[in-house]
Amino acid sequence: MILCLVDNDPVSLEALTFARRxxxxxxxxxxxxxxxxxxxxxxxxxxxRLDEYAPTAWAQAVLExxxxxxxxxxTDRGHEVLAHVAARIGAPLAANVIDASVDSExxxxxxxxxxxSLLEEARLTGTPKLLTVAPHAIxxxxxxITTTVEDFTPTLGDxxxxxxxxRREEPAAGTARLDSARVVVGGGRGVGSKEGFAVLEELxxxxxxxxxxxxxxxxxxxxxxxxxxxxxxxxxAPDLYIACGVSGAIQHIVGCKGAKRILVINKDQNAPIVAxxxxxxxxDLHEIVPAIVAELRKNGA
Amino acid sequence: xxxxVCVKRVPETGARITLTSDDQAIDTSLLxxxxxxxxxxxxxxxxxIAERHGGSTTVLTLGPAAASEQLKxxxxxxxxxxxxxxxxxxxxxxxxxxxxxxxxxxxxxxxFDLLLFGNEAADSGDYQVGVRVAHTLGLPCxxxxxxxxxxxxxxxxxxxxxxxxxxxELPLPAVVTVKEGINLPRYASIQxxxxxxxxxxxxxxxxxxxxxxxxxxxxVPPEHETHVEVLGAGxxxxxxxxxxxxxLGLVGL
Numbered sequence: 265m266i267l268c269l270v271d272n273d274p275v276s277l278e279a280l281t282f283a284r285r286x287x288x289x290x291x292x293x294x295x296x297x298x299x300x301x302x303x304x305x306x307x308x309x310x311x312x313r314l315d316e317y318a319p320t321a322w323a324q325a326v327l328e329x330x331x332x333x334x335x336x337x338x339t340d341r342g343h344e345v346l347a348h349v350a351a352r353i354g355a356p357l358a359a360n361v362i363d364a365s366v367d368s369e370x371x372x373x374x375x376x377x378x379x380x381s382l383l384e385e386a387r388l389t390g391t392p393k394l395l396t397v398a399p400h401a402i403x404x405x406x407x408x409i410t411t412t413v414e415d416f417t418p419t420l421g422d423x424x425x426x427x428x429x430x431r432r433e434e435p436a437a438g439t440a441r442l443d444s445a446r447v448v449v450g451g452g453r454g455v456g457s458k459e460g461f462a463v464l465e466e467l468x469x470x471x472x473x474x475x476x477x478x479x480x481x482x483x484x485x486x487x488x489x490x491x492x493x494x495x496x497x498x499x500x501a502p503d504l505y506i507a508c509g510v511s512g513a514i515q516h517i518v519g520c521k522g523a524k525r526i527l528v529i530n531k532d533q534n535a536p537i538v539a540x541x542x543x544x545x546x547x548d549l550h551e552i553v554p555a556i557v558a559e560l561r562k563n564g565a
Numbered sequence: 566x567x568x569x570v571c572v573k574r575v576p577e578t579g580a581r582i583t584l585t586s587d588d589q590a591i592d593t594s595l596l597x598x599x600x601x602x603x604x605x606x607x608x609x610x611x612x613x614i615a616e617r618h619g620g621s622t623t624v625l626t627l628g629p630a631a632a633s634e635q636l637k638x639x640x641x642x643x644x645x646x647x648x649x650x651x652x653x654x655x656x657x658x659x660x661x662x663x664x665x666x667x668x669x670x671x672x673x674x675x676x677f678d679l680l681l682f683g684n685e686a687a688d689s690g691d692y693q694v695g696v697r698v699a700h701t702l703g704l705p706c707x708x709x710x711x712x713x714x715x716x717x718x719x720x721x722x723x724x725x726x727x728x729x730x731x732x733x734e735l736p737l738p739a740v741v742t743v744k745e746g747i748n749l750p751r752y753a754s755i756q757x758x759x760x761x762x763x764x765x766x767x768x769x770x771x772x773x774x775x776x777x778x779x780x781x782x783x784x785v786p787p788e789h790e791t792h793v794e795v796l797g798a799g800x801x802x803x804x805x806x807x808x809x810x811x812x813l814g815l816v817g818l
Contacts, residue, residue, distance in 0.1 A: 317731065319706075319707070319708075340708065340709040340724065340726070343685075343692035343693070343708070344692075344696065344707075344708045344709070346693075347692060347693035347696035347697070347708070348696055348700070350693060350696075350697070351663075351693070351696050351697040351699070351700035351701075352700065354660065355777065356658065356659070356660060356776050356777050356778035357659070357691070357692075357693050357778075358778055359685075359690060359691055359692045359693070360690060360692075374784075376690060377688060377689055377690050377783070378578065378582065378687065378688060378690065379687075379690065380786070381578070381582060381785075381786070382582050382591070382783055382784070382785060382786070383783065383784040383785075383786050384780055384782075384783055384784075385780075385781040385782050385783075385784060386778055386779060386780050386781055387778075387779045387781060388777060388778050388779075389777045389779075390777035396692075426705045426735070426736075427705045427706065427707050427733055427735055428733070429731045429732065429733060430732050430733060430734050431732050432726075432729060432730065432731055432732065433729050433730040433732070434729045435727065435728030435729040441728050446815075447815060470816075471810065471815050471816070472815075479602075479745075482746070483749065485749060488746075489711075489745060489746030490725070490746065492745075492746070495602075495687065496602045496603060496687075496744070496745040496746075497745070497746070503813060503815070504810075504813055504815065511580075512580065513578075513579060513580055514578050514579065514580060514581070514582065515578075521789065525813065526791070527806070527809065528793075533795075536580040536581070538793060539788075539791070539793070540789060540791055541791060541793050542791055542792075542793065542794065543793070543794050543795075543796050543806075543809055544793050544794070544795050544796065545795070545796050545797055545798070545799075545802040545806060546795060546797075546798045546799075547798045547799040547800070547802070548799070551799060551800045552799065552800055552802065552803065552806075554800075555800035555801075555802075555803035556803045556806050556807065558803070559803040559804055559806070559807045560807055560810070560816060563807060563816065563817075564817070
């Protein structure tokens, strides 16, 4: 059986699409996401004690089905659950795979290292084969197949609920989400100070976007860590990323490479980020950004 | 409270990665090394927990002899003792790394109450060593944590999810993997550096083991080539920038 773990997350549909290359896939669905059109057979996990996420219980549900290949989304939960599966049975886990093909008993695969700035070609043998699919490696595409959904109740005991979500705190209303914003205005060391971000905030507001920062900026405490764009922060995928005073270290590029277009405002025409940009304005962001804001205001934005 | 923290020595890559001629490793001849970022925060968190609740701290790493530099750096920040699981420098699989670490932890005279890891190492990005160690030691585990509180033998852990937070509770002893943002790591003090220099490192020779996930080669992905259009220099470019916004449909015509 080729099993794909499906969580309430769009990356799960990418993982389902990815898994179809191995043959007929069954979806193991946690939550209420619709997988219609993606696979012929889906099992919706139903269990009185699974009203909240519990990593080892999810792992046990996977193991109970004794799959030969398990695919999961490359998310916090996908990685965590498959790591538990892998640890339980002593099998390897290939994380953040972007390409894979079957080669007799083995899988030939390509996976991300360094957040995707380096790739590893590897060979995975043994059974079961466990892998997570890197977010945005492929687009989610239904195959148009008719999907039969049935309930599945795994056999779970107290030992599977030692760790589970006890409560949640919902996001504050009106917060612009960095990972789903259409425009992101990012600042780097060139912004110069915490106060220097005020004008970036203003520009983001006029464009209905969110503000982000490089790792330098969050390490200096100019922005909270939740605003970090990079390997150890958010991966953004806006229509436009406006990078102000950002040099473009690998750590940062990995976080913004999902952006459709990049506009760079930088003093240094030779900064690595300029080579990744669609448009560049060379000069002092403290003069340029206010001028853009003024121009937008003049145009009634 | 006895807190253990595991770190990994990784190169500081800067703006571009270059490989060795056999495509098996990063060419580090011109690079410095550091502790993986999430793990630097794990070191800081271990120190804060020991300061708040009392107890001892130990840093462990599996790596080449040169990884003693990272252990010394953690001790300069304030970690009391260090264990080096010394390898010949090649990459170890996540399974082999976890098995060796768990064995070294078991061999400690007193068991750990809390083991901290980074969520994933910056270089290999395997997302699993902490979970494997937890299973081997029979401990509860939670990953990707950005907030820890300990009260009366129970640990509360916060994980960012969809812009909000998921809150877990675990009994101690436990394994927690943390993400950058849980804290801002301190700088090492001069006294810390001097003390680290004098503190001996415990050395262990771990047994390697084969993995069913075998690296064939590393590949630097092709550069995303863009044609850069320079819109101008200085504030005079503002009009052209707004024209771009208009072209993208971000502002009205």
